[in-house]
Amino acid sequence: KVVLGSGRAVIYADMWTGVLTAVPIATIASIIAVPIVVLIAFRGRKSALTVMAALGVGIGWMAGVLVILKMKLNFLNFVALPITFGIGVEYAVNIVYRYTREGRGGAPKAMRETGGAVVLCSMTTILGYGALSRSMNFAVRSLGLVAVIGEVCTLLAAMLVLPAVLVWRDQKFVAARASKPDSAEPIAE
Secondary structure (H helix, E strand, C coil): CCCCCCCHHHHHHHHHHHHHHHHHHHHHHHHHHHHHHHHHHCCCCHHHHHHHHHHHHHHHHHHHHHHHCCCCCCCCHHHHHHHHHHHHHHHHHHHHHHHHHHCCCCHHHHHHHHHHHHHHHHHHHHHHHHHHCCCCCHHHHHHHHHHHHHHHHHHHHHHHHHHHHHHHHHHHHHHHHHHCCCCCCCCCC
């Protein structure tokens, strides 16, 4: 029999069905699509791995914070995961892209000239999700909180860890070049 009806219970059940079928697919799709898009954007260079590593650090921090706060993923806040993958990778992409345009030693300049814009974009997203965390509905509140945690963690990874790694890698490169004798330079006797 087909029973036609409406009300909170029917809408809630329909929402559950939609979220439970769509969110796992969206999460898996984002886990697959984000690295592919990054690899295409950076043409498969080492920079793509740097971006993905920064995202990995941010997601790892997010998971750690959720564990520390004893927050459980539910049918609605699980939606924050694919959103965090997609938005969180953008912060690292912007920094690394600017760094690759500046060349070796360009991390400080990339941070000075791009970092502010990245933080501003993130703050607007964080404030939007923060508004959800004030909802009367616990599931929506939970979504807002998980999304804010994901945003903050991926932003911190892109703004703190990523530049440090880029500077460290540049210093390592310079030290390696300095330690190799250059055959083009005359040897002092």
